[in-house]
Amino acid sequence: MATLAGTWTNWVGNQSCAPAQFAAPASEDEVASLVAEAADRRWTVRVAGAGHSFTPVVATDGLLLDLRGLGGIRSIDGGRRRVVVGPATTIGEFGEPLWAEGLALANQGDIVAQQIAGAISTATHGSGLRLGSFSSTVRRVRVVTAGGDVAEIGESDAGRLHAAQAALGMLGVITEVELEVATAYRLRERVDDWSWDEAWGRFDELAQQHRHYSFFWMPSDDSAALYGLAGDGASLADRCHVKIYDEVDESTPDSAERHRRVGPAHVIYPMVYEPNFHELEYFVPYEQGRNALAAMRELMLARLPASTFPMEVRTVGRDDAFLSHSYGRETVVISVSGMPGIDYDPYLRDVDRLLGEFDARVHWGKLHYLTRAQLLDRYPRANDFIAIRRALDPADTFLNAHLAPLFS
Numbered sequence: 001m002a003t004l005a006g007t008w009t010n011w012v013g014n015q016s017c018a019p020a021q022f023a024a025p026a027s028e029d030e031v032a033s034l035v036a037e038a039a040d041r042r043w044t045v046r047v048a049g050a051g052h053s054f055t056p057v058v059a060t061d062g063l064l065l066d067l068r069g070l071g072g073i074r075s076i077d078g079g080r081r082r083v084v085v086g087p088a089t090t091i092g093e094f095g096e097p098l099w100a101e102g103l104a105l106a107n108q109g110d111i112v113a114q115q116i117a118g119a120i121s122t123a124t125h126g127s128g129l130r131l132g133s134f135s136s137t138v139r140r141v142r143v144v145t146a147g148g149d150v151a152e153i154g155e156s157d158a159g160r161l162h163a164a165q166a167a168l169g170m171l172g173v174i175t176e177v178e179l180e181v182a183t184a185y186r187l188r189e190r191v192d193d194w195s196w197d198e199a200w201g202r203f204d205e206l207a208q209q210h211r212h213y214s215f216f217w218m219p220s221d222d223s224a225a226l227y228g229l230a231g232d233g234a235s236l237a238d239r240c241h242v243k244i245y246d247e248v249d250e251s252t253p254d255s256a257e258r259h260r261r262v263g264p265a266h267v268i269y270p271m272v273y274e275p276n277f278h279e280l281e282y283f284v285p286y287e288q289g290r291n292a293l294a295a296m297r298e299l300m301l302a303r304l305p306a307s308t309f310p311m312e313v314r315t316v317g318r319d320d321a322f323l324s325h326s327y328g329r330e331t332v333v334i335s336v337s338g339m340p341g342i343d344y345d346p347y348l349r350d351v352d353r354l355l356g357e358f359d360a361r362v363h364w365g366k367l368h369y370l371t372r373a374q375l376l377d378r379y380p381r382a383n384d385f386i387a388i389r390r391a392l393d394p395a396d397t398f399l400n401a402h403l404a405p406l407f408s
């Protein structure tokens with residue numbers, strides 16, 4: 001086991017901490033003894049995944065665990081479409097091994113760098129009205145709880161499973177994850193630049209019709225380049241960079257053509273981002289999505305001309321994870337960003353106020369201003385989550401300063 005001194009910093013550089021102890025255990029037993037010792041010292045215990053959250057969900061001045069010694073695929077069951085992995089397995093590491101067994105992750109988001117335990121802990125998602133977040137695919141986890149005991153939480157224990165499916169590390173340290181996966185599928189990606197009216201006007205029809213319908217709306221000429229979306233040189237101001245994915249069969253040959261790619265799902269999904277933004281992402285009920293989008297465009301154009309990052313628009317299917325943005329409802333996902341070094345806080349607060357009027361839930365890994373009262377109001381099972389958390393962690397070993405006001 002390596003014990004390292006120093007400071008932890010997230011991917012984009014807006015969060016850091018200096019833990020009293022930084023440990024990289026190589027087994028579940030080591031995790032258990034480290035957690036038990038830290039709990040005896042009344043230290044806060046947190047785990048760092050790949051550090052791709054913008055919020056202080058990892059920070060601790062106590063024990064910080066790096067679980068990269070617990071990565072990798074442990075078993076694949078093709079008949080049951082199940083895969084068992086170590087918690088630090090990255091999304092990208094699922095692709096080829098699952099494909100070789102005729103399987104694939106049911107859906108993916110924009111990048112593949114996240115560790116699976118980090119991704120499920122924040123209900124990371126892709127796009128698609130009938131596709132839930134990563135959390136919705138979790139069927140079993142092993143968790144080292146505050147006393148250093150191991151809890152195995154599976155489908156026979158639905159309440160605790162739905163709490164563990166998106167828990168921000170508050171139930172304990174995840175040491176194993178079992179996911180339900182999909183039969184392998186191939187995708188055709190179509191990318192086009194559309195007017196707002198084309199992308200927004202037919203939103204419902206397109207979201208219902210396609211496996212994945214999403215777009216980036218660009219408020220100004222500068223916007224596209226900020227996310228590497230710049231196309232053929234024409235101005236994209238007030239236009240939408242639209243992405244549509246549909247499943248295709250074996251008869252459609254692979255293609256790397258820029259606007260019409262075809263290939264295995266795990267090859268088509270990922271984008272590349274530079275760490276040049278801080279992001280906020282909120283989720284509104286699907287039925288209210290178009291109105292929320294129109295209000296956001298108006299806000300950004302009329303009152304926030306300095307907000308040049310694109311607005312990303314996606315959908316997510318409903319799921320059962322108590323802390324999920326999509327618990328019990330389909331959602332439209334709206335995300336906006338600010339440039340590091342610029343005071344974007346007033347802008348993001350305006351967005352928070354506006355989307356609050358649409359009963360918005362938040363992405364736990366992206367900037368948000370959720371209060372405890374809003375949590376209890378907007379997440380129907382928040383109290384159930386808090387009760388399970390208190391039962392598993394009565395001394396609040398896994399609560400840091402960011403999480404305590406919401407979940408203590």
Ligand SMILES: Cc1cc2nc3c(=O)[nH]c(=O)nc-3n(C[C@H](O)[C@H](O)[C@H](O)COP(=O)(O)OP(=O)(O)OC[C@H]3O[C@@H](n4cnc5c(N)ncnc54)[C@H](O)[C@@H]3O)c2cc1C
Binds near residue numbers: 050122
């Ligand atoms: C460029 C970029 C693109 C992104 N794209 C998307 C996207 O398309 N869709 C989307 O939904 N999100 C997206 N995100 C957000 C990202 O998916 C989440 O913030 C995710 O949680 C990051 O995973 P991670 O491995 O980096 O976890 P971290 O950020 O390191 O940690 C997240 C949480 O998980 C906890 N955790 C990690 N491992 C364990 C464990 N073993 N046991 C218990 N708790 C654990 C941490 O303590 C923390 O609370 C993106 C972020 C970036 C920076």
